Amino acid sequence: SAVISQKPSRDICQRGTSLTIQCQVDSQVTMMFWYRQQPGQSLTLIATANQGSEATYESGFVIDKFPISRPNLTFSTLTVSNMSPEDSSIYLCSVVPSGMGDTQYFGPGTRLTVL
Amino acid sequence: GQQVMQIPQYQHVQEGEDFTTYCNSSTTLSNIQWYKQRPGGHPVFLIQLVKSGEVKKQKRLTFQFGEAKKNSSLHITATQTTDVGTYFCAGRNFNKFYFGSGTKLNVKP
Numbered sequence: 512s513a514v515i516s517q518k519p520s521r522d523i524c525q526r527g528t529s530l531t532i533q534c535q536v537d538s539q540v541t542m543m544f545w546y547r548q549q550p551g552q553s554l555t556l557i558a559t560a561n562q563g564s565e566a567t568y569e570s571g572f573v574i575d576k577f578p579i580s581r582p583n584l585t586f587s588t589l590t591v592s593n594m595s596p597e598d599s600s601i602y603l604c605s606v607v608p609s610g611m612g613d614t615q616y617f618g619p620g621t622r623l624t625v626l
Numbered sequence: 627g628q629q630v631m632q633i634p635q636y637q638h639v640q641e642g643e644d645f646t647t648y649c650n651s652s653t654t655l656s657n658i659q660w661y662k663q664r665p666g667g668h669p670v671f672l673i674q675l676v677k678s679g680e681v682k683k684q685k686r687l688t689f690q691f692g693e694a695k696k697n698s699s700l701h702i703t704a705t706q707t708t709d710v711g712t713y714f715c716a717g718r719n720f721n722k723f724y725f726g727s728g729t730k731l732n733v734k735p
Contacts, residue, residue, distance in 0.1 A: 544723070553714060554669065554725040569722075603668060612676070613657055613718050617668040 513538055513608045515618035523624045524594055531590045532621045534604035539584035542607040547600045560587040594625045630717055632726040640734050645705050647729035649698040649715035656718045658698045664711040705733045
C-alpha cells in the first residue's frame with residue numbers, strides 16, 4: 512500500500528488567484544494522477560503526472576490552467592491557475608504502487624472554494 | 627468516448643437488506659476495480675477483478691466481472707450502517723482509468 516498526504520486540506524480563494532496543491536507519497540511510485548471531484552459527482556481525471564517530463568492531460572484540461580510538476584517519484588504539485596468559482600471542487604491525487612496491478616491509493620483530497 | 631455507467635444512482639435500504647450495484651462499460655476493460663467513498667472521505671480500494679467471469683468475495687461483499695469484460699457488479703448481503711457510502715467502479719482501457727458514475731448507498735437502521 513501507500514500513504515499519501517495532501518496540502519492544503521482545504522482553502523478558500525479569491526477569483527483570479529492561483530493555488531498550488533502538494534501531494535507527497537511515502538514510497539516511490541511510477542504512476543501518479545490528479546483528479547477533480549465535484550460535490551456528489553464521480554471522479555474526473557485531470558492528468559497523469561510524469562516524472563521528469565510534461566504531464567499528460569485529459570480532454571478538457573490544459574497545462575496553462577492546471578500546471579503540474581513531478582520532480583521525483585514521491586512528490587507532485589497541481590496548480591489551479593486564474594481561478595473562477597467553477598473551479599470550486601475537491602482535488603485528489605492518487606498513486607499506483609509498483610506490483611499492485613492497477614490499484615489506486617488516494618490522498619485525502621483538497622477542498623477548494625473560489626469566491 | 628469511453629463511458630462507464632453505474633446503476634442505480636442512489637439506493638436506500640433497510641439494515642439487513644441486500645444491495646447490488648451494476649457497472650457497465652461502453653468498451654472492453656483490461657480489469658476493473660471497486661472503491662468505496664464514505665461521506666466526506668476519499669475513495670478507498672476494495673478489490674480488483676482481472677479475468678473474464680471472475681468472482682471474488684470479501685465477507686458480505688461479492689464482486690463479479692462479466693464474461694465480455696464490459697460489466698461488473700457488487701453485491702452486499704445483509705447491509706449494515708457501516709456500508710453507507712458511494713461505491714465506484716473503475717476500469718482501465720489501455721493507459722487510461724475511467725471511473726463509473728457511482729452508486730450512493732444509504733442504510734437505515
